[in-house]
Amino acid sequence: MTTTAVRMRSLRRDYGAVAALDGVDLDLAAGTFTAVMGPSGSGKSTLLQCAAGLDRPTSGTVAVDGVELAGLSERRLTLLRRERIGFVFQSFNLLPSLTAAQNVALPLRLARRRPARGAVREALDRVGLGDRAGHRPSQLSGGQQQRVALARALITRPAVLFGDEPTGALDTTTSREVLSLLRELVDREGQTTVMVTHDPVAASYADRVVFLVDGRVSGELAGPSAEAVAARMAGLERVTC
Template sequence: MGAGVEQAVTLSAVARLYGRGDSQVSALRGVSCGFARGSFTAVMGPSGSGKSTLLQCAAGLDRPTSGSVFIGGTDISTLSETELTKLRRERIGFIFQSFNLLPSLTARKNVELPMRLAGRRPGRAQVDQALRQVGLGDRGDHHPSQMSGGQQQRVAVARALISQPDVLFADEPTGALDTNTSREVMGLLRSVVDHAGQTVVMVTHDPVAAAWADRVLFLADGAVQGELYSPTVAAVTEHMSRLGG
């Protein structure tokens, strides 16, 4: 973590255990890492390495067994469930592999949803701006069934960005998309970092997707096993092959 660089998310000695007694499994083993504001980090590792658990703990979806997680200067491990829910709605954006759009709602209404759940009413101009930001300014009245997979994922990105979150967490965002559509979505995530100063933390198994990031953080057996800056597809692939991924 560079001195003087403000961290959007910081994990300090985070451990996560599941189960009890002899059947206990260590998903994370004392992980410490930071994600700088305005940066794009990919998190990679073999199956079972703890990358999804890392994302869930960092995003306040799961509580660490020990250690602490900070969103900006807020130690989220000290928050009540109610406070945590409020923080997730106001300061964190999520993008998932399955787009998680509500089929009965238009694109515009899907984008509005997180703010409405938080008790805020976004203005139409704000929603339209979010849709324009993802290249769907003319699709606000369309339902998910009238859109391609790539367009649905773009709506999901707009929904994640509407509240101008401190950090955007993406879990395999291109996992359900073909190569060309994946490239469009990754280009979009890259642009919200470069042009909107957004912070993106993305779990992926795809070296091509990871190469869009500024940094790749590698996990294996619940621990950080190195990082790579200005990653290339070849360098990521080679590092993953050493980890057995």
Template sequence: MNPPHVVDLIGVTRHYAHGVTALDDVSIGFAAGTFTAVMGPSGSGKSTLLQCAAGLDRPSSGRVVVDGQDLAALGDRRLTLLRRDRIGFVFQSFNLLPSLTAAQNVALPLRLAGRRPGHRQVLESLAAVGLAERAGHRPAELSGGQQQRVAIARALVTRPAVLFADEPTGALDAATSREVLRLLRDLVDGQAQTVVMVTHDPVAAACADRVVFLADGRIYGELRDPRTEEIATRMLHLEASC
């Protein structure tokens, strides 16, 4: 039996001003406990897909269902609650508050939600990314890779149904990128975390279970159990045709 979808986009279109169509009738699902990479040429709609799937942007038409909730049926308050409790998001920039320790940064989403973060819950989230011993360190005392791992721990502290990552290794060197990608892979394999990652890097995408390709706001196929060479070749063909 195939695992259920945690996220479904059904006929999603997103128009912007001046006649720009970022997504054009996109339908795709992301199954529980899987790792999907989304790739495509610049301007293909990758980030817009992620933002619509995460409820950060509302589509012009179509439906987005996350953890059984149709986002179009939710008002702003309920959508905010769903994003806060069931959706994790990691960006290329770490977005850590420099005056807070790693533990305080991780606890921040809970505090903003009006909850009292448990010390054990915060430490468990840091332990999941291998940084329990760095709980008292501030961002300036951490490497780039460690800061990104703190950002991932912060996204995981609410135990989200899905973790979205937008170019999470874009600001890191090759060795540190491998460290972060290995962590994401371990979260999928060891904790059945659902991960959807936008990336431009075929090496990063090869860590996923499948790669979905976008061009001109539409899906142009996918690869299962992808290899770096296959991904790079597919990307060359896509970029040449755009």
């Protein structure tokens, strides 16, 4: 039976008089890859940040891996993010003075946990960089740096991996390599993944694309092709112009 990894109900996030999210109801199934798309200002990144516990909604509820976020103190929310949530940004956010292995181990170090023997190398192996453990970011390509960031997000074995334009800073070839890796993690390991993207080709790697317009869900596509996603986005952008 399919379980729900992320559950959002009546989710609203206001910034002053502007509603970035306006009553979102959305379930994200465990073991699936979901892409979130929409015109500029549609609330995509806000949705991701609220779902990942990085921002608190004005009203409504979010549950991740069965845990309601609204009732958690800041300390408990921080612990949940460290242990059950992974996040990959467009910018790699690696510390330049640390090696790949040290960057991957950083979340555990910050939580004052000693990495299990071989855990860091295993995380790097999962993203195809086991032989780059001793390299610093300046010695790695952009795609390799994003793979290190991905390994860092995966080191805690999160229930959900969130990505905010994770391939936005990469060239086309490297972007496809990272997307193929994300797809493989879902297929091989059942890693629940949620990604905001503006790229129809990137979205085509997902099982499902959810479209937002003006902070509201405006339809979805299952088993999407890049062409179908591009056509839907073109229609949404005409409506919002």
